[in-house]
Amino acid sequence: MWPARNGVSIRKRGGTFMIKLMRRLVWLFPEMRRPLSVAAAFKAVETLFMGMPYGIMILVLNDLLVGKLTTKRVIVYTLGTAFGYLGQGLFCWLFTKKAYPLGTQLCKRVRLRIGEHLRNLPMCAFSHKTAGNLAALVSEELTMLTLLPRMAFPQFISSLIFPIVLAPFLLSIDWRLALTALIPVPLAFPVLQQCRRELSKGVRQRNEAMTKVSSLVVQYVQGMEVVKGFRLAVTQFHSFAAALERSRKDNLSLVFRSTPLLMTFQFILDIGIVLLMILGAVLLLNGSISIFVWLTFLILALRMYEPIKALGPVYEITQSAEATLDRIEAILSEKPQVHGCRTLAPGPVDINFKNVSFAYDDNAVLRNISLEIPAQKVTAIVGPSGSGKTTMLRLIARFWDVDGGEICLGGVPVRELSSEALFGALSMVFQDVYLFQGTVRENIAFGSPDASDADVERAARAAHCHDFIDRLPQGYDTPVGEGGATLSGGERQRIAIARALLKDAPVVLLDEATASVDPENECQIQEAIDALVGSKTVVLVAHRLTTITQAEQIAVLDGLGNIAAIGSHEELLKSCFLYQRLWKHRKSSLSWKVGEAEAVAVDSE
């Protein structure tokens, strides 16, 4: 076995770069082994047929030189040549039929495999960088990988077959000329190896530049509002243009670095032909060989070098494919989150934080916190900005795993729950509501594929979305733009609440939006939340005064990773200084907002 590379161990056996590469491919996608072998066999037979007309040409030459070329023989040779071309055509077609779909299949399999793997990764594996990386990998880079089975591998087989078949034949005719014809091949290969090294560096640089371009595109489009709002369009565009220029330069440098080496490689092979001519002429003149032998060598050597010379471009494909395989392996080697197999007993579910500690990399956010969240009650988490409120919700859902302690759901540690049991028990409404491309109906029924249209409408009414959905051009069948860009923040949040209502899970995790919404929207969101809460275990990161006061239990985070106090609103107002401060701050910001609203109203009168 190869030592684990990026966590993925790969069987290592000998073989050339191409064989190793194909082994890696087959190791990652074992289902490709058989179709690849069949395609390779077709290519090999096609190559043999390609050699047939040359063989016949030599027979004709021999007959001509010894004066044995009869009409009958001419007919036989003509038929033989035609047969050679027919066989070549037939196997070329068989090869194409087998090998070309392999490229598209490979593309699909890689994308599916990566998609499947990403589904099981913890959230810490995702970032903007990853988005750009993935975009570059699954689009442009993958296209180069698809050339491996349908272009590079077959070309490699062709280049192998001729020397293997011809070497014994040439050696049996004249060993001196045979060695002259064959020796340039091993002499030229070190140059090709050097070219491979250059290509390897260049391809990686080019891929990095491509990834940067993709990341910038993702960032540019996703952050367009900020870009425009802060008049950064020109600056951002310049960095995008600079990344494109870098990518262009890297592409050119790849060509300029490899071309001289490729030309040297081909030149060494060409020298073989020149040497063959010189040595052949000398041997012919001193009577050691016949003209037939000399001409035979020239014809066959030219034919033998042709596919070997074509190996140059093959190297570029293999280096790109190797870099792409490295990146695929790196993604696949990210450790997936392991779920247990335990399930939850039906009925109410409580949540228990037992000495939980958590840090994002080095940023410790929670330190040994313990909190019992009773079933079917509303627990609010409050605290200064950045104190870890949202993080607590994320840990319940296992978007991240705790570093110390444990979180139990219905008495079962979340790590031991199966993903179906865990996510089946949770309804989540987060601050940044993401809506998927599709209709409003599909977005509401996202977590409940079996819901009927009537169920969707009932949930939408309860979440106070029905009226605005009804006003949309196609009602529930109105397409929603990517991320929900065509709806307002308040509308998006209410759709997320309808989604959660429809799911009807025993635990509700709710991260109230901090962004202010207009009073009418705020009131509707509040009513939608009231409908969602019902008889469920609710954990909410609360920002509105009403939601905070209505909670049966409030946990106050102190901003240093600890829980400062736990209690009801009245208890905390009496006993917790931090809560009093937070409460005062909230009230004053509310009166400030009300005052501002009144001022606007007066102004407009």
Ligand SMILES: Nc1ncnc2c1ncn2[C@@H]1O[C@H](COP(=O)(O)OP(=O)(O)OP(=O)(O)O)[C@@H](O)[C@H]1O
């Ligand atoms: N994905 C992440 N990677 C690294 N650090 C993060 C990540 N998410 C949050 N943090 C950091 O963790 C800390 C707690 O963040 P969290 O979002 O839980 O706070 P919060 O109390 O919900 O804040 P707010 O009230 O402003 O929404 C912050 O310092 C934040 O910068």
